[in-house]
Amino acid sequence: MTAEGSPPISRAFLLSTALITGAVVMALEILGSRLLAPVFGNSLFVWGALIGVILAAMSSGYAFGGWASDRYAGGSVLAGLLLFSGSWTFLVAWASQPILFQVDAWIQDPRWGPCLAATILLAPPAFGLSGVLPAMLRLAVSDMGHLGRHTGRMIALSTVGSLIGTWGTAFFLLSWIGSQALVAWLGTIQVALGLLWLWRGAKVGLIGKLFGVACSGLFVALALHPIQKLNPPVHQEDSPYQQVRVRDDQLFRYLVLDRTFHAVMWKADPLPLFLPYSQLMVASLALVDQPRRGLILGHGGGSLAKWLAHYWPDLEMDIIEFDPVVVRMAEDYFEYRPPANHHVRVKDGRAFLNTTDHLYDVIWIDAFARHMIPFHLTTKEFYAAVRTHLKPDGVVALNLASSGEELDNARAAAVVQTMRREFPVIETFAVKGPWKSGQTKAENLIFFAGSPVTEHGHEAFIEKVTAMAMNRQLPGEAVALLASHRTDPWPMGFELTDDFAPYDVLIGKDAPDAR
Numbered sequence: 001m002t003a004e005g006s007p008p009i010s011r012a013f014l015l016s017t018a019l020i021t022g023a024v025v026m027a028l029e030i031l032g033s034r035l036l037a038p039v040f041g042n043s044l045f046v047w048g049a050l051i052g053v054i055l056a057a058m059s060s061g062y063a064f065g066g067w068a069s070d071r072y073a074g075g076s077v078l079a080g081l082l083l084f085s086g087s088w089t090f091l092v093a094w095a096s097q098p099i100l101f102q103v104d105a106w107i108q109d110p111r112w113g114p115c116l117a118a119t120i121l122l123a124p125p126a127f128g129l130s131g132v133l134p135a136m137l138r139l140a141v142s143d144m145g146h147l148g149r150h151t152g153r154m155i156a157l158s159t160v161g162s163l164i165g166t167w168g169t170a171f172f173l174l175s176w177i178g179s180q181a182l183v184a185w186l187g188t189i190q191v192a193l194g195l196l197w198l199w200r201g202a203k204v205g206l207i208g209k210l211f212g213v214a215c216s217g218l219f220v221a222l223a224l225h226p227i228q229k230l231n232p233p234v235h236q237e238d239s240p241y242q243q244v245r246v247r248d249d250q251l252f253r254y255l256v257l258d259r260t261f262h263a264v265m266w267k268a269d270p271l272p273l274f275l276p277y278s279q280l281m282v283a284s285l286a287l288v289d290q291p292r293r294g295l296i297l298g299h300g301g302g303s304l305a306k307w308l309a310h311y312w313p314d315l316e317m318d319i320i321e322f323d324p325v326v327v328r329m330a331e332d333y334f335e336y337r338p339p340a341n342h343h344v345r346v347k348d349g350r351a352f353l354n355t356t357d358h359l360y361d362v363i364w365i366d367a368f369a370r371h372m373i374p375f376h377l378t379t380k381e382f383y384a385a386v387r388t389h390l391k392p393d394g395v396v397a398l399n400l401a402s403s404g405e406e407l408d409n410a411r412a413a414a415v416v417q418t419m420r421r422e423f424p425v426i427e428t429f430a431v432k433g434p435w436k437s438g439q440t441k442a443e444n445l446i447f448f449a450g451s452p453v454t455e456h457g458h459e460a461f462i463e464k465v466t467a468m469a470m471n472r473q474l475p476g477e478a479v480a481l482l483a484s485h486r487t488d489p490w491p492m493g494f495e496l497t498d499d500f501a502p503y504d505v506l507i508g509k510d511a512p513d514a515r
Contacts (some may be wrong), residue, residue, distance in 0.1 A: 001131070002018070008076060008500055009139060009200070009232075011140075013142055013196075013200070013503035014136050014151065014154070015154070016155050016156040016401065016439070017132065017193060017197070018133065018136055018154050018157070018161065019157045019160060020160040020161060020189065021082075021129045021132045021133070021158065021161065021190075021193075022157070022158035022159060022160065022162040022164075022191060023159025023161035023162065023163060023164045023165030023166065023168070024125075024129055024161075024186055024189055024190060025054075025058070025125075025126055025129040025130065025162065025165065026161075026162040026163075026165035026166045026169070027048060027168070027173070028054075028089070028122055028125055028126060028186060029051070029054045029122070029126070029166075029187055030052075030166060030169040030170050030174070031169060031174070031182055031183060031186070031428045032050045032118060032122050032177055033046060033047065033050060033091065034174060034238055034243055035092070035096050035099065035121060035179060035183070035304055036049075036050070036114055036117055036118065036165075037241055037242065037243055037258040037259065037485075038100075038230065038258055038259050039100040039101060039103075039104050039115055039117070040104065040114045040259075041110075041258060041259055041260075042108065042109070042242060042258055043373075045110045045111050045114060045202070045211075046114045046488050048111075049111065049114035049115040049117075049118050050118050050122070051119040052115070052116070053115060053122060053123050053126075054118075054122060054123070054126050054215050054283060054395045057122070057123040057124070057126035057127040057129040057130065058126055058127070058128075059125055059130075059241075059466075060455055061080050061081075061127040061128065061129065061130030061131040062130050062131065062133065062134055063368065064097075064127070064131050064226075065077065065081065065130065065131025065132060065133065065134040065174075065461075066132065066133045066134035066135075066138070066483075067405070068081075068135065069135040069139075069458070070136075070138065071136060071231040072514050073232070075135075075139070075197045075200070076135065077131070077135040077340075078132055078135045078139075078197045079194050079198035080209075081128040081129070081131045081135065081194075082128065082129075082132060082190050082191070082192075082194030082197060082373045082416055082449040083103060083190075083191060083194035083195070083215075083216065084124070084128045085125040085126075085127070085129050085190050085194075086187050086188070086189070086190030086192075086193075086194055086216070087122040087187070087191065087215070088125045088128070088220075089125045089183060089186050089190060090184070090187040090191070090219035090220060090222060090223040091219065091222065091223075091368040092121050092122070092125075092183055092187075093180065093184045093187060093222075093223035093226055094223050094225070094226050094227060095182070095222075095226070095227050095320075096121055096226075096337065097226070097227060097228060097229040097230060097405070098122060098227050098229055099120055100117050100121075101117050101229050101429075103117040103120065104117075104197075105460050114250060115211060116190075118347055125405065127192070128468035129190055129345075130199040131191070133154065133158055133506065136154060137150070137151060137154055139181060140405035142415065143218040145433070146491055156219070169182070171240075171241075171330040174240075175237075175238060175239065175240055176376075178236070178237060178238050178439040179238050179243065180226065183223075184223045184224070186292075187219070187223055190218070191216045191219070191220070195216060196215075204510070206267065209287055211485065225464050231247060233245040233246055233247050233256075234246045234247060234248050234253070234333070235329070235332075235333065237325060239323050239324070239325035239326070240323070240324075240325075241322065241323045242257045242258045242323065243258055244256075244257055244323075244325050244326060244329060245257075246329060246333045248267070250265060251266065251267060251268070251334065252264050252265065252266060252274070253265045253267055253334065255300060255301040255326075255329060255330075255333075255334065255504075255508035257323075257326070260401075262300040262301060262308075262326075263300045263301025263302070263303050263330075263334060263412065264303075264434075265301060265303065265334050265335070267357070269504075270306070270334065271306065271307065271310055272307070273303055273304070273449030274303075274434065274476070275433070275434060275444075276431045276432065276433065276444070276477065276481055277399055277431045277433075277446060278303055278304055278307075279477045279478050279481060280478055280481040280484075281304070281306070281366070281397045281399060281476040282304065282307065282363055282445050282466050282474060282475065282478070283362060283474055283481075284362055284364070284395045284396075284397040285312070285362060285449055285468070285473070285474065286461065286462075286464040286465045286468050286474065287395045287448070287450070287452035287456055287461065288361045288393065288394065289313060289393070290312075290453060291312075291361035291362055292315065292316060292361055292513035293315070293316040293317070293318075293358065293359070293361055294308070294315055294316070294317050294318075294360055294361060294362040294365070294448050295317070295318045295319075295320070295360045295362070295363045296318070296319045296320065296364045296366065296391070297319065297320050297352075297363070297364070297365045297366065297367050297377070298320075298321065298364075298365065298366035298367030298368075299319050299321030299324065299326060299327060299330060299344065299483075299484075300330070300366065301329065301333075301335030301336070302319075302323075302330030302331070302334050302335040303332050303334070304338060304364060304366065304419035305317060305319050305338070305342060305344075306334070306335065306336040309336075309337075309338070309339050309342060311472065311473060311474075312341070312473070313341075314341075314462065315341070316341045316343075317341065317342045317343065318343050318345065318352075318356070318358065319338070319342060319343065319344045319345070320345050320347055320349050321344070321345075321346060321347075322347060322348045322349070323345065323346070324346045326474075327344055327346055327469045327471050334423060336342060341450075348366075348374075348458075349367060350376050350377060350382055351375075351379055353382075353386065353388075353389055354385065356389065359389055359390065359391045359394070360388065360389055360390055360391060360394055361391055361395070362394060362395050362396075362397065363389070363390055363394065363396045363397070364397050364398075365377070365386075365396065365397070365398040365399065366398075366399045368398075368400050368401065370398060375496070375501040376498065376501075378414075378415060378418065378496050379496045379498050379501050380418050380420065380421050380422075380496065380497055381497065381498050383418060383419050383421065383422045383423070384421075384422055386422070387422040387423070391441035391488075392451060393450075393451055393452060394450050394451075394452075395448060395449070395450040395452050396423065396447075396449045396450050397413075397447070397448055398419075398446070398449075399443075399445070399446055399448040400412060400415060400443055400444070400446075400447070401442075401443075402442070402443055402444070402445050403441060403442050404441025404442055406441060407413065410493065412493075413447055413488070413490050413491050413492070413493030414493035414494055414495070414496055415447070415493070415496070416428070416447070416489070416490045416493060417493035417494065417495055417496075418496045418499045419449060419491075421495065423449035423450060423453075424454075425449065425453055426447050426448070426449045426453070427444070427447070427449075427458075427485070427487040428445060428446070428447055428451050428485070428490070429446040429448075429476070429481065429482070429484045429485055429486065430443045430444075430445055430446075430484050430486050431444045431445075431446060431481055432444075432484075433445060434456065449485045455514035458482075458485060462479070462480070462482050464479055465479055465482060468480050468498070492513045
């Protein structure tokens with residue numbers, strides 16, 4: 001089972017190579033989402049870019065591998081393709097961050113920026129790994145009487161490898177060893193396999209083989225010393241859903257998910273609500289007489305839950321967060337210790353609403369970051385579920401981050417239009433962040449809805465919030481933030497549904513992030 005003039009190659013070696021390369025190429029595709037997320041987010045556009053670029057690279061790799069294996073005998077093509085793809089993967093481990101930031105500076109479009117980034121980082125190794133399969137088939141089909149058997153077995157094993165790479169990376173490896181280490185491991189696997197083919201299956205002299213080993217060592221050294229553009233975190237790990245980082249400066253601690261701030265804690269006093277939008281969101285308590293049970297969708301660093309546990313200790317709370325790592329970060333790094341009447345559940349917010357029978361006095365929806373929009377929590381079907389679980393005199397408070405640009409304004413109008421199907425009267429507040437920046441339009445839009453919003457006038461609401469703030473039941477800052485009340489009516493937006501919610505299109509390009 002060899003080409004003429006090449007060293008003998010065992011069937012097991014060929015089949016093992018098919019399995020391994022199939023696994024690595026899919027592992028790289030899954031891993032690509034984590035490489036791009038801190039710069040480009042984790043949107044539908046990012047996944048579309050990754051899948052499209054990988055497919056294009058694989059198709060061209062198949063064609064090149066077939067052409068090259070007809071021109072060059074033995075395992076030289078296999079060795080060259082594997083060493084090329086592995087070396088490029090090491091370069092990705094070394095310089096992916098500066099490349100991603102440079103691409104983002106060049107191209108602001110949410111579609112083509114990720115496409116170019118994926119092309120630079122992932123297309124070359126996908127190309128090389130895909131070229132391996134036709135080169136192996138060329139070596140395996142010397143027995144033309146069993147062409148179908150050899151071809152079917154090789155493709156089947158490559159596909160099984162792809163399944164292993166997909167499930168192994170998504171379900172286990174990313175959470176176990178993290179994205180940066182996994183890139184280096186994948187490079188090591190490819191280069192080691194390439195060196196084996198260079199040594200056993202290629203017609204290359206000793207000097208050429210030693211040169212290949214030396215070059216591989218150089219790329220390994222680069223991968224072990226990656227260029228870092230992001231500030232070193234206190235803690236970082238890859239959850240099943242996103243990259244989770246905890247960062248510190250002299251005064252504050254930050255929870256960063258992919259590229260977005262999700263919590264800020266003053267290290268000298270972890271209890272107060274530092275972000276203005278959260279100070280205003282809890283003012284919704286002033287609209288409800290004697291609230292008994294509340295629901296938070298979106299836990300983050302646990303800022304709201306921690307504050308409620310201290311100032312409203314009798315309020316029964318359900319806190320829903322879909323990412324178990326975020327729940328752990330709130331406890332380990334942000335001083336949230338859930339009391340007995342706080343029930344933290346790791347579950348998708350909408351899935352929780354579909355399964356619970358509880359009714360709530362206040363529902364806080366804080367799951368909409370700038371570049372992480374769970375579209376199924378924006379649709380008319382979702383707000384119908386919220387209405388079902390809200391008491392007749394209950395209140396909904398929703399936070400929506402916005403850059404203030406045209407697309408983000410259209411997104412906010414769509415949210416308002418959709419909410420109005422269940423909540424005809426919605427009060428809006430536009431709250432600036434705590435830091436000054438060049439992005440003067442950036443703000444958090446806070447929406448209050450429910451029958452108390454309809455019944456209470458704005459002046460009465462201010463009086464109630466002021467009284468409760470003086471009684472230390474609400475943050476004192478909430479009183480001043482009520483001046484951000486939006487009086488201009490929202491323009492007509494389109495209604496979001498489970499079938500049609502193009503949130504990835506409605507993201508302004510100038511929003512602040514947490515790189």
